[in-house]
Amino acid sequence: MRRRSALLERAFPAAFFVAGLALLLAASPARAQVPPLTTVRVAQGLSFPLYVTAPPGDTSRIFVVERRGSDNRGRIKIVRNGAVLPTPFLTTDALASDTEQGLLGLAFAPDYATTGRFYVDYTDAGGTTRIVRYQVSPDSNVADPTGTVILSVGQPYTNHNGGWIGFGPDGYLYIAMGDGGSGGDPEDRAQNLNMLLGKILRIDVSGSGYTIPPGNPYAGATAGLDEIWCFGLRNPWRCSFDRQTGDFVIADVGQMQREEIDFAPAGTGAGANYGWRCFEGTLPYASSATTPCGSCTNPACPFVLPSTEYDHSGGRCSISGGYVYRGSAIPNLQGSYFYADYCTGQIWSGRFQGGALTGIVERTADLVPAGGLYTIGRVTSFGEDARGELYICDSDGEVYRIVTEDSVVGVGGGGAPPARVLLKVVGPLPFRSDLTLEVDLPVPAEATVEVYDVTGRKVRTLHRGLLPAGRNGLGWDGRLDGGGTAPSGVYWLRLEAAGVVQSARTVLLR
Numbered sequence: 001m002r003r004r005s006a007l008l009e010r011a012f013p014a015a016f017f018v019a020g021l022a023l024l025l026a027a028s029p030a031r032a033q034v035p036p037l038t039t040v041r042v043a044q045g046l047s048f049p050l051y052v053t054a055p056p057g058d059t060s061r062i063f064v065v066e067r068r069g070s071d072n073r074g075r076i077k078i079v080r081n082g083a084v085l086p087t088p089f090l091t092t093d094a095l096a097s098d099t100e101q102g103l104l105g106l107a108f109a110p111d112y113a114t115t116g117r118f119y120v121d122y123t124d125a126g127g128t129t130r131i132v133r134y135q136v137s138p139d140s141n142v143a144d145p146t147g148t149v150i151l152s153v154g155q156p157y158t159n160h161n162g163g164w165i166g167f168g169p170d171g172y173l174y175i176a177m178g179d180g181g182s183g184g185d186p187e188d189r190a191q192n193l194n195m196l197l198g199k200i201l202r203i204d205v206s207g208s209g210y211t212i213p214p215g216n217p218y219a220g221a222t223a224g225l226d227e228i229w230c231f232g233l234r235n236p237w238r239c240s241f242d243r244q245t246g247d248f249v250i251a252d253v254g255q256m257q258r259e260e261i262d263f264a265p266a267g268t269g270a271g272a273n274y275g276w277r278c279f280e281g282t283l284p285y286a287s288s289a290t291t292p293c294g295s296c297t298n299p300a301c302p303f304v305l306p307s308t309e310y311d312h313s314g315g316r317c318s319i320s321g322g323y324v325y326r327g328s329a330i331p332n333l334q335g336s337y338f339y340a341d342y343c344t345g346q347i348w349s350g351r352f353q354g355g356a357l358t359g360i361v362e363r364t365a366d367l368v369p370a371g372g373l374y375t376i377g378r379v380t381s382f383g384e385d386a387r388g389e390l391y392i393c394d395s396d397g398e399v400y401r402i403v404t405e406d407s408v409v410g411v412g413g414g415g416a417p418p419a420r421v422l423l424k425v426v427g428p429l430p431f432r433s434d435l436t437l438e439v440d441l442p443v444p445a446e447a448t449v450e451v452y453d454v455t456g457r458k459v460r461t462l463h464r465g466l467l468p469a470g471r472n473g474l475g476w477d478g479r480l481d482g483g484g485t486a487p488s489g490v491y492w493l494r495l496e497a498a499g500v501v502q503s504a505r506t507v508l509l510r
Contacts, residue, residue: 039400052383067102074103081475087483104163157181178235192290193224202229217271238321251321259319260306281309308357317343322382340379408468423495430507447497
């Protein structure tokens with residue numbers, strides 16, 4: 001972490017911008033090494049998706065968090081083999097209905113494969129933030145709807161709920177809390193170590209409730225609440241751990257002038273003060289009567305400098321934090337951190353060097369969805385699957401995956417696309433629970449794949465939406481559109497794409 005004297009920062013703000021520009025220019029040549037990027041749509045028709053994740057080691061599914069539906073209930077949907085499963089993984093009770101409220105976060109326990117435990121962060125109907133533990137049911141695609149509240153935090157206003165939760169490399173659960181809302185932190189909560197608002201919390205949830213992990217900076221007799229890990233945050237909207245290095249990244253939404261990204265190298269960050277409301281980014285904002293420094297202008301106060309920041313010119317207004325790419329599909333993208341602005345839809349990437357985000361390049365044009373049939377509008381969040389591949393959530397109800405151009409227009413990372421539209425049953429035949437299909441397309445196209453029984457009745461939609469050129473893997477889990485189990489029998493698979501209709505026969509044997 002880079003620390004600064006409050007007085008020095010006020011006196012020499014331009015120096016930081018000059019240094020940052022020099023680092024950016026020095027790192028710029030690395031961009032040429034990254035192959036051309038694009039995105040492909042993997043889900044649509046969702047209700048304000050704002051997070052994507054997956055259980056550790058689960059490479060066949062992604063889980064998408066929907067903030068709220070028309071009934072004010074939050075839902076978690078599963079995307080498997082290119083299709084959104086018809087039955088939600090979890091549906092909450094009715095939640096608070098303001099713009100920044102609802103179902104906001106999801107984290108699978110590191111030992112989910114054996115315990116089935118996962119955690120959500122939502123704002124309940126009364127406006128209180130709840131951290132709730134759930135467990136998967138015997139059906140791996142459906143959770144037990146009975147949850148256990150682990151932690152509750154009252155919210156004085158409807159905005160600045162934070163909402164991200166995630167497990168660190170230490171196995172503890174980290175929780176992002178906004179400053180309580182309104183504007184300008186009117187009750188001076190973010191600097192107050194006797195309040196949980198405006199903080200990152202760190203708790204041990206391995207037992208029945210939660211305990212305080214060793215190393216929390218204000219545990220025990222030390223002044224401050226035991227749960228606090230770091231403080232001085234306004235509304236952290238999406239944090240992440242670098243899955244390779246363990247570094248911690250916080251994107252913090254600003255007031256009226258600055259959006260910032262904060263960075264803590266692995267093994268650091270306990271007790272870090274990121275400055276709000278003394279500072280908005282690197283700009284002095286307001287005095288604080290609660291700061292442990294005694295005064296925002298105390299030259300000995302160890303505020304932590306943002307890794308980078310940007311202003312609100314051009315309509316920019318609210319940062320959406322992302323991830324450091326650690327997938328295997330795009331090796332030259334390794335180490336690149338992605339983030340966006342919600343209001344303009346701009347997307348950038350850069351690399352962390354010495355605590356600063358360097359070599360920042362805009363990726364908005366690069367990431368226009370393949371085929372040009374769709375656009376990414378307001379980026380609510382990024383996501384990461386079990387392989388480390390990255391996703392973008394669009395407020396319009398869509399989820400996109402970041403890929404290389406040649407993986408879309410070619411086959412398996414290169415080569416010529418298939419010569420014609422084709423639907424293949426890859427196997428097994430007959431099948432008992434999971435059938436693998438392949439859809440070959442010579443060009444990107446809108447495609448519909450459906451399942452019909454022998455009476456001609458449609459029983460399942462496997463995919464509806466854009467598919468890239470190449471060989472696309474899909475699957476059928478033997479379930480009906482309503483979520484029930486399809487009986488044994490003969491079924492017909494129907495593909496319609498690019499003006500071509502193809503069909504194939506399969507047999508389900510229970």
